[in-house]
Amino acid sequence: DTAVSQTPKYLVTQMGNDKSIKCEQNLGHDTMYWYKQDSKKFLKIMFSYNNKELIINETVPNRFSPKSPDKAHLNLHINSLELGDSAVYFCASSFDSYTEAFFGQGTRLTVV
Amino acid sequence: QKEVEQDPGPLSVPEGAIVSLNCTYSNSAFQYFMWYRQYSRKGPELLMYTYSSGNKEDGRFTAQVDKSSKYISLFIRDSQPSDSATYLCAMITNYGGATNKLIFGTGTLLAVQP
Numbered sequence: 533d534t535a536v537s538q539t540p541k542y543l544v545t546q547m548g549n550d551k552s553i554k555c556e557q558n559l560g561h562d563t564m565y566w567y568k569q570d571s572k573k574f575l576k577i578m579f580s581y582n583n584k585e586l587i588i589n590e591t592v593p594n595r596f597s598p599k600s601p602d603k604a605h606l607n608l609h610i611n612s613l614e615l616g617d618s619a620v621y622f623c624a625s626s627f628d629s630y631t632e633a634f635f636g637q638g639t640r641l642t643v644v
Numbered sequence: 645q646k647e648v649e650q651d652p653g654p655l656s657v658p659e660g661a662i663v664s665l666n667c668t669y670s671n672s673a674f675q676y677f678m679w680y681r682q683y684s685r686k687g688p689e690l691l692m693y694t695y696s697s698g699n700k701e702d703g704r705f706t707a708q709v710d711k712s713s714k715y716i717s718l719f720i721r722d723s724q725p726s727d728s729a730t731y732l733c734a735m736i737t738n739y740g741g742a743t744n745k746l747i748f749g750t751g752t753l754l755a756v757q758p
Contacts, residue, residue: 635687
């Protein structure tokens with residue numbers, strides 16, 4: 533029974549396309565995140581949500597639009613994909629903003 | 645300069661060795677400290693969480709925090725080939741409310757040779 537699950541696991545798409553990644557957590561957590569991991573393994577926070585409300589937006593291009601329909605779900609929609617968007621995107625959740633985060637298995641996005 | 649600095653390695657050790665992994669940070673607002681392990685093509689998994697200076701032990705793993713020096717360490721005793729992974733330190737600020745950030749170091753790639 534996966535705690536934080538995201539789909540799809542792999543995504544290969546052409547430049548200019550629009551794509552979405554979905555995330556769900558069954559831990560009852562209030563806080564959810566999107567992180568981007570580049571080829572050098574650096575994990576950079578993109579967004580955080582608390583109880584469906586956007587709390588942190590780390591100067592991410594507005595082509596990236598997160599949406600939280602309820603506190604168990606946080607989706608990420610990306611418009612007009614660029615080559616530089618290729619990375620692994622991780623969804624995570626935590627009980628609150630002071631506690632450890634639990635990560636999904638990642639979505640490997642390749643833009644060609 | 646990144647808020648959290650971590651030597652990327654790679655670090656290669658023989659099986660059974662004691663491994664020391666370290667991070668330094670510059671922001672005094674960091675109050676909560678974690679170590680994550682990430683296997684290739686997997687998500688990071690939490691190893692240790694601590695919020696005070698001092699040591700915390702869990703099996704073969706010991707996390708050490710020195711807030712006065714802004715320095716944290718993870719020690720792995722009797723290292724095993726299955727410990728081969730990337731180890732990421734992570735820290736949470738204490739700005740209050742929901743605006744705290746979980747910030748990661750760049751990760752250290754560890755290889756334990758059998």
